[in-house]
Amino acid sequence: MTDWTEKYRPSSLADLRGNDKARDALQKWARTWNDHHEAVVLHGPPGIGKTSAAHALATDQDWPTIELNASDTRTKDVIEQVAGEAARSGTLTGGGGGRRLVIMDEADNIHGNADRGGSRAVTSLVKEASQPMVLIANDYYDMSNGLRNACQEIEFRSVSKRSILPVLRDICRKEEVEFESDALEEIAEMNSGDLRGALNDLQALADGRDRIEADDVVTGKRDTTTGVFDYLDTVIKQAGPQEALEASYDVDETPDDLINWIEDNMPKDYHGEELAVAYEFLSNADRWLGRVRATQNYSFWRYAGDNMTAGVAAARHESKGGWTRYGPPSTWSKLGRSRGTRDKRDFIARKIAQSNGTSMSTARREIMPYLAVMTHHCKNRDLTVAMAARYKLEAEHVSFVTGSGESTNKVQSIVEDATELREEMASEGTGGAFDPDESTTTSEDISVTEEDSESATAKEKSDAKATDDETGSGEKGATDTGENDGQSGLSDFM
Helix, strand or coil: CCCHHHHCCCCCHHHCCCCHHHHHHHHHHHHCHHHHCCEEEEECCCCCCHHHHHHHHHHHHCCCEEEEECCCCCCHHHHHHHHHHHHHCCCCCCCHHHCCEEEEECHHHCCHHHHCCHHHHHHHHHHHCCCCEEEEECCHHHCCHHHHHCEEEEECCCCCHHHHHHHHHHHHHHCCCEECHHHHHHHHHHCCCCHHHHHHHHHHHHCCCCEECHHHCCCCCCCCCECHHHHHHHHHHHCCHHHHHHHHCCECCCHHHHHHHHHHHHHHCCCHHHHHHHHHHHHHHHHHHHHHHHHCCHHHHHHHHHHHHHHHHHHCCCCCCCCCCCCCCHHHHHHHHCHHHHHHHHHHHHHHHHHHCCCHHHHHHHHHHHHHHHCHHHCCHHHHHHHHHHHCCCHHHHHHHHCCCCCCHHHHHHHHHHHHHHHHHHHHCCCCCCCCCCCCCCHHHHCCCHHHHHHHHHHHHHHHHHHHHHHCCHHHHHHHHCCCHHHHHHHHHC
16 A cells, blocks of 8 residues: 555645745745755654655756755765765756755754764765755754754744644545544544654554544554743743643653753743743742752652743743744753863762762862862972872872863872872781781780880870970971971861
8 A cells, every 4th residue: 555645745835734934934945045055954843744845845946856864874975975976966957957956864863973974074065065955854953053054944843733634634535535524633633743643544544444433543642742842932932821831741851951941042032020030930940959859859840840831931921922043051061061070070079988988979069179279289299199199099180179280290290109109008008917027026025014005105295295395286386397287187178
């Protein structure tokens, strides 16, 4: 049996159902291509007609097509050989003034180094192409910044139920299949904007039947997860508090991520008093999320969700019109840039925590700041050596704590001295067990009578008092002479 999605694929943009604005924008791009020579990205959820629109455009313009799947041609060499030849060559004379349309599907599945230069090759290709190119992607923001900036972009949205129903009725009539209206409405409803999915379900139900009734519609519902960009449109622009809250249940984002999406994109549409009120609700949501992290009581999530969805929607004075370019939270890109630094910080905190028997949080927030002050630029060299020895730090870690360059001679020599100090400490820790001269010690040599012990204690106290009289105090004397202050200071904070 012929696949109905192919059999009834629109042959002209005029036959495309839904996405009228996107259709008009695509027509305009094609008409003005000679003026801008830019590629275009068609993006949106799967099954809504992006590829069909590209082929329909080619038919309208009388352009032969070259279709590629980016996930199958991901490497730089393959892209340049296959797509490059198609995009740069203008020798085909079969209509349209020698034009051909290059259609590259799954353009969001090419990622930098993982695809061995594929992303850079496509970016270079769309900049140099002498033929019109259409790139198709489900998630626009999964494409690299360079590739997005090199193309125009047109967003396709989920097809509404009222746009899907006429297509289903028309196909039933052409296939001579009778139907109950309720049956087609149920198919359109359960596919949630996926026209291709609706056609597949209709074909499956019609197979072997002359009539489709509502009771025949037993196809399980597909994943109706709402895209985060559609949800932002809902909560920020138009929904009431209750609708915004219920719509959040279908978004595949945790409350911790969703609050970042809303916080970053809300100021693009909210201003003045409504922005201030919305931020107040977001701050309340953030407090509840903090309680979740502190107590691991995830029942608090619902209070955070109420504030960040219903609260933000309630802050809006009126519906917002027009189209807004929403983007992923800027916090994520900042965290990506600082990933190396945070990994280094956590490595050092883990070493400190293991050595001192504390949590990583305590090591990071309470101990590391003191170490950074005491060893700033390695000015207290003895203390810096002792720190590096105790926590087994390499040059990059010493540099991180002290603020010095890890390649400097000073830091390198500190690491070398710390290694020697660790070896000495390890040797002393054996207690002479491997020293032949010490191993013959007898019990008589180490036995001490009670009187001897008391005499020794009295003598130590007398010697200590004499030292104090000379220097003022034991602590001050050590500081004045500069001896052992590094090791003492380290132990004070460990």
